[in-house]
Amino acid sequence: MRVTGLIGVYSDPDHVIAYDDGEVRQQFALSFSAELLGGELERSDESPDIRWVADNELDELPMHPSIRLRVDHGFEDRAEPDIG
Template identity: 50%
Template structure:
């Protein structure tokens, strides 16, 4: 299914869906960041997706990261809350989703790089490399928020 992102676009379709979601900035011991190239829009992104009934948002981030990258992670903090009503995703099936996502900080505990049916590529990047990657601005904002610090610890 294809997806188109709209941010601050007066021609964007009206949202008809609001789905809780989680993503993760996964950082390894070498300081590299885990990213996936999305199949639906061809952009680099953090692992993440919609929360399922019966799971918490941190559990969602852990599950989505494993499904999309092959890595089991431990949540270590929160990068931020992202709920901009001027940012919507329009899917081929007619859903137009308003963003509502919590982005967590995580570290890998086990696994190996694995491409999923949602991605075409999964890689570790040095933080200096990510500025040149094609990605939607909301993902870039999360990465910049992480790089700028001030992330509260989860205990």
């Protein structure tokens, strides 16, 4: 796979995780576009079900709204990344 661009940087200042040991974190995610160069899809402990889907199949998939936003931004082929 070859990375072709940055889709966006995603974070929510209202979503802060405080651990019992006093550590506090604000999560963020970087979403990239990429070109498939070869290989095979492989499952993992974090991704037990994987497959390629067309954009018109996305509404049928259970997906958290924050993830769907990132996927939609990827399909929009924006000139600039979302940094919200």
